[in-house]
Amino acid sequence: MAERIDAASFEERVLKAxxxxxxxxxxxxxxxxxxxxxxxxxxxxxxxxxxxVVKVNINFDTQVAVDNGVMAAPTLVLFQGGKEAGRTxxxxxxxxxxxxIDGALA
Numbered sequence: 001m002a003e004r005i006d007a008a009s010f011e012e013r014v015l016k017a018x019x020x021x022x023x024x025x026x027x028x029x030x031x032x033x034x035x036x037x038x039x040x041x042x043x044x045x046x047x048x049x050x051x052x053v054v055k056v057n058i059n060f061d062t063q064v065a066v067d068n069g070v071m072a073a074p075t076l077v078l079f080q081g082g083k084e085a086g087r088t089x090x091x092x093x094x095x096x097x098x099x100x101i102d103g104a105l106a
Contacts, residue, residue, distance in 0.1 A: 002040050002053040007061045013054055015082040020105060021052045025065050027073040028057065032091040036074050039094050043101075046094075051101065078104045 002024060005013050014021045024040055026033040044053040058065040058073055068077060068084075078086040078101060086104025 001037075002044060002055045004055045004057065006056070007064050010056070010061075010064050013052075014079050017052055017079070017082075019050060019052050020078060020080045020085065020101070021054060022101065023068075023077045023079065024053070024055045025058050025068070025070045025073060025075040025077065026055055027059055030073045033074045035091050039092065039097060042094050043097050046098075047101075076100070080105060 003013075014023055022040075022043070024033075024036065026036070040053055040055075044051070047053075056064050058070060070077075072089050074091070075087065075089050076092070076097075077084055086100060088100050092100065
């Protein structure tokens with residue numbers, strides 16, 4: 001299961017990571033966010049060792065969401081080398097997540 005990070009650990013865990021990082025900006029009350037969780041777990045297992053998946057709760061870490069231009073939940077932002085490589089909003093099935101990541105990192 002993806003680790004929940006906060007503002008204090010965002011720079012270290014995401015921007016300074018040596019692998020691509022998929023950040024799930026979510027809310028506990030968001031139904032699509034809840035539906036996305038199992039897909040992210042499968043993605044994390046399938047891409048173990050090559051991709052890091054983390055979660056940021058936009059209700060508790062609002063400034064991190066604002067700083068990253070997040071306007072809706074769920075928003076998935078893919079970072080590589082400390083920079084945004086791609087972004088998608090809303091529920092995605094596993095195949096769609098994999099296509100998004102492959103396209104953004106190509």
